[in-house]
Amino acid sequence: MDIQRHMEQALATLRTDGNYRVFAELERQCDAFPRATVHEGEGGTREVTVWCSNDYLGMGQHPVVTERMTEIIRKCGAGAGGTRNISGTNHYHVMLERELADLHGKEAALIFTSGYVSNWASLGTLLSNIPGIIVYSDALNHASMIEGIRHSRCTKRVFRHNDYRHLRELMAADDPAAPKMVAFESVYSMDGDIAPIKEICDVADEFGAITYLDEVHAVGMYGPRGGGVAEREGLMDRLTVIEGTLGKAFGVMGGYITGSATLIDFVRSFSSGFIFTTALPPALAAGATAAIRHLKTSGLERRKHQEAVAKVRAALDRKGIPHMPNPSHIVPVMVGNAAKCKWLSDVLMRDYAIYVQPINYPTVPVGTERLRITPTPLHTDADIRHLAEALSALWSQCALSRAVA
DSSP states (O other), rough: OOOOHHHHHHHHHHHHHHHOOOOOEEEEOTTSTEEEEEEEEGGEEEEEESSSSSTSSSSSOOOHHHHHHHHHHHHSSSOOSSBBBIIIIIIHHHHHHHHHHHHHHHHHHESOOOHHHHHHHHHHHHHHHTTEEEEEEEOOHHHHHHHHHHHTTOOEEEEOTHHHHHHHHHHHSSSSTTTEEEEEEBOOOTOBBBBHHHHHHHHHHHTTEEEEOOOTTTTTSTEEEEEEEHHHTTOOOGSSEEEESSSSTTTTOOOEEEEEEEHHHHHHHHHHHHTSSSSHHHHHHHHHHHHHHHHHHOOOHHHHHHHHHHHHHHHHHHTOOOBOOOSSSSSHHHHHHHHHHHHHHHHHHHHHEEEEEOOOOOSSSSTTTEEOOOOOOOOOOHHHHHHHHHHHHHHHHHTTTOOOO
C-alpha cells in the first residue's frame, strides 16, 4: 500500500463531501469577549464576533479568574513539575478537588487534563477493573465516553437516546447478579436536549446499578450554585459519579470526576490516564477554583446568559431561521447539507465578521448538518440582530427552507 497516497485520498474525500475541517486562526481579546482577532493570509488581521465558544459565560476572561491565575503563575511558575504521583501534586490541585467535591455534594474529586481524558480514563478504569460488569450507554454519548467503554472491553449495551424504558428492557434481560453501570449525559452538546435523570436513576436503582453522569455542558450553567442539571433537579445524591469539565462554563481547562472517597481513590490508584499524565499547571487549577467559587454565589452570569439565549431564539424565529427546539442553552441552526453548512460558515466569517463553525458528519449524522450557536451573556442586542440578519440574507442565497411561524 502507498500509505501517503491513501492518506491524501482520504483527505480529498473529506473535502469533496464538505466535511474537511478548517481551523480559523483566532486570538481571543481579553476584556472584549466575544470579540476575537482572526489572522488571515500574508499577515492580515481583522476583528470577528465568536458565536460558537464553549466559554459559555465568558469566565475565561473574567477578572476574578485572570487575576487569580496571574497571581499564582508569579508565585508558583508555569508548570506543575510532573505527574501527580511523582512531583506534580500542588496545593492548588488539592484546593480545586475540595471545591469540586463540595460543588457536587460528594466526598471527593479527582482532576484530569481535560474532560475527554476524565471520561476516557475513569470509565475505562472502572469498567475494566470490576469483574463481570455490564455498562448501559446512551446512544448519543460523547466520543470520550464511548472510547472509555471500548477501552475497558467490558460487556456493553446501548439504549436508545434518553429512552429509560428501553434501558429497563435491556437491564431486565441481563443476569440480575451481574454488576451494572448506566452511563449518560445531562445536556447533549449537539442537539441541546436534556436527559430524564430521575427516570434513569429510578431504573438504575431498580436493578442495583451505579450511575455515571457527564455534566460537562451543564456545570456552571444550571443549579443554584452551578452544580449542573442534577443540582437543579435535586438529584446529585442519586448519582454515583458526576463528571465535568473546567474548560467550558468555568472558562479554564481540565476535567474531573466526583464521587465517594473510595471510588475516587480507586480511579486515582488504577487509572493510567491519571497516573502517567503531567498535572495541570497550578495557575489553571487556581483559576478554575476561582471560577467555581464565583459561580457558586453569583447567579448574574446564568441569568444574563438565559436572557441572551431567549433573545437569539426569538430573533431567529422572526427571520424564519430553523433551529432545533430544546430546553438548554445550545441553539442548533439546522442546515441539513454539509456543503451549504460549510459555505454558510465561510461567508459569515468573510462578509459578516461572524465566526461559527459548521458541524458536519461524523459529529452529527448526514442530513442533520448545522451551525451550533452558543450565545453568551456578553453578546449584545446589536450582535444578536446582526447574526439574525446575516443568516437571513444567506438563507435566501442558499435556497434553504425557512421555518413556518
